[in-house]
Amino acid sequence: MSNSKDERDGLGPKDKDSGRSRSRRGSRGRGPRGDESRKGASASGPASVDEAPAPREPVRERERAPRDGADERPRRAADRTGAPTTFKGFTLSAFQLQAVRAIEEGHDVLLSAPTGSGKTLVAEYAIHKSVERGKRCIYTAPIKALSNQKYRDFRDDPDIDVGLMTGDVTIHPGAQVLIMTTEILRNSMLENPDSVKDVEYVIFDEVHYMDDPERGTVWEESLIFAPPSIRFICLSATIDNLGQLGAWIEEIRTHELTIISSTKRPVPLKHRFYLPDVGIFDEHKLPRVRKQVKDAAGRSERGGSRRRATFAERMKRRDDARRNETRGFAVLLDELIADKNTPILVFSFSRKDCERLALVNKHRRLLDREESERMEQLLRATMAGFELDEKQMIGELFQLCLRGIAYHHAGMLPVYKEVVERLFTSGLLKLLFTTETFAVGINMPARTVAFYGLRKFDGETFDYLRTRDYLQMAGRAGRQGIDSEGLVVSRLDEKDLVEAPLERLVRGKPEPVESRFRLSYSAILHLIEGLGRERLFEAWQKSFNQFQHREGGRKARERNAHIQKRFLEGLLGFLHEAGFLEEDDEGREVLAPKARVARQVYGFELQTAEWLWRGVLEEVDAAGLAVLFVGLVFEDRRRFNEERIPQRMYGGVRRHAEQIIGKLAKRESQFSVPVALKQPDWGLTPAVVAWMRGAPFDELQDEVDIPAGDMCRCFRMALQVMRQLRSALDSSYDLPDRLSEAIEALGRDEVDARRQLELG
Incomplete structure (x- = not known):
């Protein structure tokens, strides 16, 4: 594997000796639909394994093998290729066998199968193989509840050293097997690539979340920016363009890819x-x-009255x-x-x-x-x-x-x-x-x-x-x-x-996954420091968005490239105008001091850094900090529901904070950025003030008409932003101490995600 800077950045050309055949790479020109022949795929796309003989025993997605107390390692019988045919006491199904063989051969795997068919067993096999070899593995999930569930599953396995990172909870981050949300993985790759350089496998559970309008870009960025040595196991629900998705992954990653498709359910x-x-x-x-x-x-119409009904x-x-x-x-x-x-x-x-x-x-x-x-x-x-x-x-x-x-x-x-x-x-x-x-x-x-x-x-x-x-x-x-x-x-x-x-729902094909690639401000700031502004557009050139648009005609491709470039240039122009980028002595664009704080805060990076730089966070006590950051993350689900918050509840601080973000958003709008900066919503302020004073959680709904789960989730999101800001600051300032005080007071009892996880 090459050690050039381009490959370390994850944006350069692939190593010609990476193990993938030259003929497979040479077939790229056959189009983005993934029509080229490759391991596990026919000429028309991914191989279906539904016609293979049925397994002798049912495969259960989460049940664990019985243990005899002597040898607790999963037992595996091997087929003629040396790959196991059983795992954790269950006979592997046809698609599981194909995936296991690919893992044994060191391939990346893209697996599509129906809900409940046993995809997770493939991921667990890859994890056990890595553990046996003394390697590290990362398992990512789209939601925190699933991350917590997988952590508990692996925590009960004596052979696995497991940790958890979800934003709400961090437990044993140096573990051999680390469960995390996809956002945490992407952030780690951008912020500290060395933290994942010894990882052998990354498992993407529910990789079809790439299609999510708000979060999908995180999956793309993770695949693009991951170190070349990492192998991926991508598990997906049934989708229509599996071959296209696989062709893109194969193009941007180093290892050979096996694509597997199964539409057969164990229970019809x-x-x-x-x-x-x-x-x-x-x-x-x-x-x-x-x-x-x-x-x-x-x-009924012929016998009814034609008079217009009253309200x-x-x-x-x-x-x-x-x-x-x-x-x-x-x-x-x-x-x-x-x-x-x-x-x-x-x-x-x-x-x-x-x-x-x-x-x-x-x-x-x-x-x-x-x-x-x-x-x-x-x-x-x-x-x-x-x-x-x-x-x-x-x-x-x-x-x-x-x-x-x-x-x-x-x-x-x-x-x-x-x-x-x-x-x-x-x-x-x-x-x-x-x-x-x-x-x-x-x-x-x-x-x-x-x-x-x-x-x-x-x-x-x-x-x-x-x-x-x-x-x-x-x-x-x-x-x-x-x-x-x-x-x-x-x-x-x-x-x-x-x-x-109705016919489409029951018999139709599932919708294809569409790219939602849209670099966040924090991602851009990291990439500028690592690559420089002039190479930033290369990130889009490796995206699934660019890959999917190859199917169109030349004018359509050029139009999409122009839109993407204009969007990126708008973001960069705004960052420069707002003081997050500046020129060094040699005229190169580099990060301004407040950008070094912003890049370590994900989701609300510009608002947080601007508050810090404009003095909003100065002389604000712990309760006031909680009010500010809960207001930053909260968005009332109900429309047209503005309630007046008493001035005594940090009214001056809230007004100052709102003015700062308002000015920042006005600057942003001048650069035609399509997704505007989120404005604060102070609707939870009375509940935050009561909670910070020690009120029990069940009394908070006397203060605001917001569901308890929404309140708890917003409190936890605010804690995550405050923790990120605290980590980005010099400990010689007094703000980290006030943030710590706010984090401790806000994150108690029902809001304490770690306590809930450990109790469970």
Whole structure:
């Protein structure tokens, strides 16, 4: 491997002797769709392994092999190539075997398979191989809950030295196996590349998150900037352009890549629809049901009044429709429960609806006497483990749990969500109403998945689900080794019959992953110092964005390159105008002093550095610092909800802070930057002040009408920014001490993520 500066930067040409055949590299000109032939891929794209013989034993994604107390290392039988055919006591499936062989050969791996099919076992195999060789390994997850779950899994393995870094929690960062969020990995690569130079494998769980509009760029940047020696295991849900994604990874990385695609589920799914006046019906009956409903609607229109309804009448109709929806769904649940199709995961894309539906169903008693006793014992034990007051047993949520019912969403305190997750894995929760977050990564399958609706808010409008999202949630149906098939039922209304893309959801191809490459300010500042401004555009030239646009004609490619270059030049122009970049004695653009602070703060780097440089943080006590940084990260989900915050609650400091960011944002707008700097939102200020004075968490909602989970998450985000700022400052200043005081006071009790993790 070359040791040139270009290769150390991760932006230079590849080593000609890297082990990849010259003919494979020579096929690059065949286009970005990944049509070239390569290991694990046919001429038309990634190889499908679904036709291979079925494994003799089921592969379970999270279960661990039984231990005999003498030899606790995973046992592996080998095939004729020397690769193992079993791992952790389970016979490997066809796609797992192919992935294991690729790992044995030192390849990168891009694996696409349905939810619950056993992708994680491939990652665990790579980790165990690295551990056996004395190498380090990093496992990244898109959400902190999944990171915490994997940390606990590996913590229980005596062969693995494991640590965790999520922003909320740092435990044993020098461990041989390190679990972290993808943002932490990207930040480590930019800030201190030497910290990952001895890593053999990086596992990207849920790599299709590259498609996320807000966070997707982090996955791209990590693949681009990782040292050439690192190998990647990329695990993905089923996507349409796997070959294209693989061709890009193969182009920018050093090692040979094996692409594996499997569409076969260990437990097949049965998709059904439900309409109150029709009942449960199959997909092939859709045309008949549509005609039946259309005819009925026509008769109703001919017999109805043409008078325009009053506002009160329209509101009554809406309320009646809501009640009818609830009653109709109750009939569906009656049928599913009677047919012994529990546990049931009900996906609803409204937090309020999750709670409302759970409470509407509280009359159900889904546990027999023996199960009820086990549930009460388990609930008491789990609450004691998390040091929750037993008086909370009489609360709404836990009373529902005692009936085998619960709800789960991001507005709940993290510890309550974790209690619900523990109860669900026990099999004693028979009916769980949840938002889509329950489908991401955390392996908690059910017998049945029911969709209360198929439309969700995408940040701008309400629209029908993407096929990929539907399949990810539907994939939670069917438990390996228990169910012969999983049942998926979607509740429809008459409008859905006409407008919903029902055939596409059930039978269509999942959407392709699209590049969301957009360098952050902190990434730009790191790259300028490492590469210089003149080479900064090379980062985009290695991006998936550039790769995908090769398919277009010459004019389209040139137009995209012009847009990207103009965007980058706008960012650079703004950074120079705002004093983050300056020229040295030789006329080269270099980082100004405040940029050296900004580059170590991720997400709110410019606002934080500007506050520091403009004196906003001077003479502010610990509570005032907490108010400022919670205001910086908080964004009220509700629209048009401005509440006046009393002047006595750091009104002067807040006004000064807001003016500083307002001026900075005005400068930014002059350079046509498409995503504006976030302005502070002071809506949580009364709760922050009360919390810093020692109030219990359950009293904070007396101060502000914000869900407890949202408050806790914002407090933790503010802690992360304050920790980053503290690390960037010279300890001779007094600000680090005040930040430490604020961090200690804000990060107590329910907000203390490390305490929750250790208790669990």
